[in-house]
Every structure is written in C-alpha cells, then in structure tokens.
Amino acid sequence: MQEHDRPVTRAWVLHPDLKTDRDRRAPEPKLAEAVSLAAALPDLEVIGADVVRLPKMHPGMLFGKGKIEELKTVLHAGEVELVLIDGPVTPVQQRNLEKAWGVKLLDRTGLILEIFSDRARTAEGVLQVEMAALSYQRTRLVRAWTHLERQRGGLGFVGGPGETQIEADRRAIDEQLGRLRRQLAKVVKTRELHRASRAKVPFPIVALVGYTNAGKSTLFNRLTGAEVFAKDMLFATLDPTMRKIALPSGDEVIMSDTVGFISDLPTELVAAFRATLEEVLEADLIVHVRDISHPQSEDQAEDVNTILHSLGVAEGAPLIEVWNKIDKLDGDARDSAVTQASRNDDLFAVSASTGEGMDRLLTAVSEKIKDPRSEETLSLGFAEGQKRAWLFDAGVVVKETSSDEGYELSVLWTALQKERFNRL
Known part of the structure; x- marks a missing residue:
C-alpha cells in the first residue's frame, strides 16, 4: 500500500x-x-x-x-x-x-x-525489521498477522484487522520466520562479498554516528555533495550510506552515514541493524555528531556512548565529537560552544545546514586518519597486478623498479594500510 x-x-x-x-x-x-x-x-x-x-x-x-x-x-x-x-x-x-x-x-x-519498517530500504534492512517485529510479537499472540504477506509499508500494528486464533497466529509466525531466515542468509552472503571487496579499497572509513535527528545526514550531504534523505525527523536514515570524498589534504576517505541511536532502543533492533553497526566497528575514525541545541544533548551523548560501548567499540577508538546546529544557539551559548571547541583538538562546533566550521572539521579528519607511516620494500610477481594496483591507488608507492621476476616497490604506509594490503 x-x-x-x-x-x-x-x-x-x-x-x-x-x-x-x-x-x-x-x-x-x-x-x-x-x-x-x-x-x-x-x-x-x-x-x-x-x-x-x-x-x-x-x-x-x-x-x-x-x-x-x-x-x-x-x-x-x-x-x-x-x-x-x-x-x-x-x-x-x-x-x-x-x-x-x-x-x-x-x-x-x-x-x-513501525517507523523502522516504514523507512528500511535495503534488502537486509527490510528482512531484519520483519524478523525483529516477529520476535517482539512472539509473546503477543492477541494481534492479527494477515499483514505478514505484505511486501512493504507498516507492520500492521497501527491499522490491521481484528484478532485471529492463537494457533493460526503461531503457525503464521513460524512459517514467516523460516522464510525470512532463508532470504536473509542469501542477502547476508551477498553483503559479505561486498564487504570483502570494500576491504580491498585502500581508503580509510569515517563513520558518522549520533542520536537520532542530530543532523548526521545533513552533515553527510554537506561533506559529500550527496542527496541522502535528510529531514528534521527521527530516524530519517535507516540504512547505511557510503560515499567517497576528497579531503582538503588530497587524501580520500569513505564516509558512512548510519542509523540514529535512541535511548531504550529495542534490543531486537540492535540486532536488526547489524549492517549499519558493522560499518561503525570497521571505521578508522568515528565522528559523534551531537545536536548541541537540544536541551537533552548531554543525556543523548551518554546514550550514544553507552550503545557504542555495548557494540564493542573500544574505549580508545579514534573518535571526534561534532557539536552540530550551533546556528540554533543564541549569542552567548553559541560563543561558549565555539570557544570550547577551539580549545579541544577532538571537539568541533559546526552548522551542517550553513556550512560553518566545516574547514576545521575536514582538516582534523585528514590529520586523524594519518597514522604514523613506515617505509618498507615489497617484492611482487608479475601475476600480482591487483596488489600492485592497490598500492598505487593508495598513493603509498615511493619508488618502483622491475626485473625479470617482477616488481620491487618501496612503500611508505600506515599500519592500517599494511593490514588491508595483507588481506588482499
């Protein structure tokens, strides 16, 4: 419908x-x-x-x-x-x-x-929401399940028909769960192939996280020039979106926009959005976007940090904090936020909607993704053309010589780039 x-x-x-x-x-x-x-x-x-x-x-x-x-x-x-x-x-x-x-x-x-069902767009997102809904309703066999055959739209909790027999409900749930698990297994396999191909990309991944409606998608659009659905609405983004951007330093990164966190997020949905959460766990830099104009901004930040910790993001993981929507603060509060941010290398006061503060933020992202570099010499055979191309794409080759047996390359790279290269 x-x-x-x-x-x-x-x-x-x-x-x-x-x-x-x-x-x-x-x-x-x-x-x-x-x-x-x-x-x-x-x-x-x-x-x-x-x-x-x-x-x-x-x-x-x-x-x-x-x-x-x-x-x-x-x-x-x-x-x-x-x-x-x-x-x-x-x-x-x-x-x-x-x-x-x-x-x-x-x-x-x-x-x-219901909201997640309405917004999920990727195949895995849709399937995971359906499964989360079934998990939630497993103990609530007083509702109708005729909506289970629907392909899209809401879950039927809001405007569905009347009650059906518990036995029929249970049978419908079990059959649908079985179908969804089989479909999901295929989708997950496909996504693992995509992730494996992403591991071959030499660019660092920067993940935007934050409380829902903090302005992540607006910031993402500002930084990438993309047109991701961005609206002053809770859960405007549900599926992970990734774009490559060039930083002022000339370095290139993959920027990832993620689902907004919320206090008391249903446990069923933490599992349901594993796709988005994996992007965060794999990120080289996490950018925590906060709506600094919100009266509960501190509490929201606490909720986000709690969820990040529960996902397995390590305490010392590379993370910067962005105080967004400073254009909504009055004079003194705005000046205070800008002053605090200027004194902290990991804190940035910006307005994603006006563009204020973007230059300093992008410069900091460039610096954060530049780990200490070490020089090494690699020997590659002629058959290892993919690895050689990866090194040149990553911009780490200092010098190359060739012989009858292959190539000898001097590379200057970070520990992360070396790790990615070794996974090829």
Whole structure:
C-alpha cells in the first residue's frame, strides 16, 4: 500500500512517569521525543500528549482505575483511534487497556518497529525489521498477522484487522520466520562479498554516528555533495550510506552515514541493524555528531556512548565529537560552544545546514586518519597486478623498479594500510 493511500489514524501519546524514574531524567523531554517518534510515521496524526505520573506500576492495567477512566473521557472526546505509550507494555496490559478504552495501543518498541519498517530500504534492512517485529510479537499472540504477506509499508500494528486464533497466529509466525531466515542468509552472503571487496579499497572509513535527528545526514550531504534523505525527523536514515570524498589534504576517505541511536532502543533492533553497526566497528575514525541545541544533548551523548560501548567499540577508538546546529544557539551559548571547541583538538562546533566550521572539521579528519607511516620494500610477481594496483591507488608507492621476476616497490604506509594490503 502506498503512503498516500493509507488512512490517517488519530493518535494520543502517553509517557508514564514512574516515581522510581524521576531522579534520572525529566519526563517532559521524553514525552516530546515520543511525540516526534509518532510524527515520523506519515499515517499518524498526534492530536494530544500527556505525562502520566505513576506512584507504582499496576500489573494488569499499567494505570490505576481512576486514571484509566479519566483518560477514557479524554480519548473519546478526541475520537482517538490509537494510544502510544512511551515505555514497555505487557501483552496483558495492552489487551486490558485496549478493551477499557476501545482503541488500539502500541508501546515504544512497537512504535519504533513501525517507523523502522516504514523507512528500511535495503534488502537486509527490510528482512531484519520483519524478523525483529516477529520476535517482539512472539509473546503477543492477541494481534492479527494477515499483514505478514505484505511486501512493504507498516507492520500492521497501527491499522490491521481484528484478532485471529492463537494457533493460526503461531503457525503464521513460524512459517514467516523460516522464510525470512532463508532470504536473509542469501542477502547476508551477498553483503559479505561486498564487504570483502570494500576491504580491498585502500581508503580509510569515517563513520558518522549520533542520536537520532542530530543532523548526521545533513552533515553527510554537506561533506559529500550527496542527496541522502535528510529531514528534521527521527530516524530519517535507516540504512547505511557510503560515499567517497576528497579531503582538503588530497587524501580520500569513505564516509558512512548510519542509523540514529535512541535511548531504550529495542534490543531486537540492535540486532536488526547489524549492517549499519558493522560499518561503525570497521571505521578508522568515528565522528559523534551531537545536536548541541537540544536541551537533552548531554543525556543523548551518554546514550550514544553507552550503545557504542555495548557494540564493542573500544574505549580508545579514534573518535571526534561534532557539536552540530550551533546556528540554533543564541549569542552567548553559541560563543561558549565555539570557544570550547577551539580549545579541544577532538571537539568541533559546526552548522551542517550553513556550512560553518566545516574547514576545521575536514582538516582534523585528514590529520586523524594519518597514522604514523613506515617505509618498507615489497617484492611482487608479475601475476600480482591487483596488489600492485592497490598500492598505487593508495598513493603509498615511493619508488618502483622491475626485473625479470617482477616488481620491487618501496612503500611508505600506515599500519592500517599494511593490514588491508595483507588481506588482499
């Protein structure tokens, strides 16, 4: 079904603010983020949002009886069809609340899955999202699964048909999982071949990472001249995009734009976007892009660092931090950010939308990817033309002589280039 054919669903967003969570982060920015998540789906119209303070979690209904009745009145008055709860909801709570309010209900994980389904474009991305959705719904056999035959579009949680028998659901899930695993095995094999061919590329890889909506794709477009989908919207980019760019020094690098991170990212989706995450693990330099104008910028940076660590990115991995969107700061805050950045070699204040600060950032990237170089002499046979071409492409050949047996080359290269050469 095409986006313009989908009916618009009236939605209300609720952020449960548990007493035990109140010392950690303010609930209002979390609610705002949840509303932005909902706005990322084209067929949803968010007509209202509330923080619901909870002294304790009610196992069967999430909220207390009084609050449920109060919200029922509000939802009915707004003719709400879907309630989005910014947090985990058990299958029992979901069923009971849907019955009490007469609406469909989606929790945070379900909503993010819907967005990822709507945005995934590569074959692996689409398959991994489908599998993540099945994992998530495995314990929720109160929903319909007729949407499983659909090739694209949402996952059916938002506007799907009514309930079906649990046995039929289970059978549909198992059959679909089997099909997806077989398809995925083929796709992964193809991508491994692509990765192997990328390993032969002599250029360093620079990966942009950051909280969703930090402006990574805008920065990527600014640096590469590409036209990646960039919009002020959560999860605008879901599949890894790579482009080669020439730095001011003349060096060339592969720039990789990645999926935006988010707090409480569903564990199913960390696995689902292994393709993007592998680009980060293989990167020679990680560029952490932050929206410095966001009131929760520090918390978002903490979330990104936590996820990077959980992915296996080492503590001392080459990393620089970019404070993006300085054009959105007022005078004093902007001056302070620029001053702080000027005093730190690994910190850069930029505006991807206006281009401010790009020269210093690109110069730093050039310096960061230049590891200490050592000189070596290599002997290659005439049959090793591919290796010889690689060395010339990498620009590491200082001198070459030929003999009856092949070539002797003096090379000046980094440890990373040597490692890549040895993998050829």
